[in-house]
Amino acid sequence: MKKETWKELTIGTINLDAGNSVKNLTGTWRSGKKPQFIEEKCIQCFFCWLYCPHSAILVEGGEVKGINYDYCTGCGMCSVECPPKEKAIIMVKEEAKLAEGGAE
């Protein structure tokens, strides 16, 4: 992603590129562990979606469908919040993560 020089920036720190945080792949911060979604166990309570600090829970057609690893930092909140009886999200070991992109 090409970064602007100081001359190219809008004055006063103003950001006119609304919604540009999608360009910031926070998934690059993940290290060691990642959440794994087990669809059969999911009761669609949406707790994970509610608590995920990075909006990384994938929702399609009104249902939780998995994790968007481009933004998931591996914080584990979703798996903690997932009801204990179901535990439809578990944290698993991750060898390699996304290599590049996002903020330095």
Place this chain on the structure above:
Amino acid sequence: MSTLKTLNGNQTIAEAVRQIDPDVLAAYPITPSTAIVETIAKFKADGLITGEFVCPESEHSAMSVCIGASSAGGRVMTATASQGLALMWEMLYIAAGLRLPIVAAIVNRSLSAPINIHGDHSDTMGARDSGWIQIYSENCQEAYDNFIQAFRIGEDLKVRTPVFVGLDGFIISHSLEVIQVEDDDKIKKFVGEYKPVYPLLDISRKMTVGPIDFTDYYFEHKRNQMEGIENAPSVIEAVGKEFGQKFGREYGFFEEYRMDDAELCIVVMSSAAGTCKDAVDELRSDGKRIGLLKPRIFRPFPYEKIAETLKKMKAVAVLDRSSSPGAFGAPLFTEVRSALYDYAERPYIVNYVYGLGGRDIKVEHFKEVALKLEKIAETGKVEETYGYINLRE
């Protein structure tokens, strides 16, 4: 027709505020600037101004209101002093970083401890790296004129930077002076209509003001910010000239007083410069070739112009009404001395701190300084680079 009015420094600022009638005025009263806020409140109650007058619970909040209102797209001002400015501290950097052309009248007063309500420059000098333009005034007339020009300077599209207008606590803020007050319509016309850039109230545009920057953008945004204040000199000059054409009182970066054939020079700002002029007159009638350089603009510091003027002197004394503990000299001195460094031909230069906590500086003190300068010029020896005036040693 402009009129002569007997006003003190605080009243002259309030008078200028009434004429400019900014969209939002947010201030918390503090000695010696209280009367500015009080008078504005009275103007508002009497229906003489249309701007919103906000009384927040502290100076930190006052500056926060200013930042919000300015981001929204309004012309905004405040007034404070001393501890009040100190309490605004973190918001000052935000106002400058967001390039909001807020104008603040600062009635210069010492900082605690020990607690003291009198005039010195510790407050604004303490904020000298906050990114605000700093203009200092010798008397009530200059405070009025500078305050009006401050809006034009700060709001210029190349500049878009907040501005402090300093006037010395009590010595100026509470001293009556006959000043030339220009016509309301002429001042309104001079200041012109405010044109905000990227106002938040323009809901047709989606944007964020002040989002987080990490290691990848902070540096570029700071450099981008500096461009505003670095663009200010040409605007300061043009506005000062235009003010002169319209109202007969022209302003530049500094005033030179009897500098034509001077060999010795005293550099001093604000009200003390008035006293220094009397000392220079007396010394001149004794045949001494001495002059005064009174900086008006401290930020951006007019280093080239000051150095060009001072390089031919034999000896220069820079007088500071604030101190910078542990530094090599007080703020004005370090700027002036540094400005002269690149010149092969340059004067001996010394620094005296004076007037902390409102301690008087009189004609006789300037004469003592002149005597020391004479000795330095004669002998080529500087015994003390850094000293104090009118201090019990």
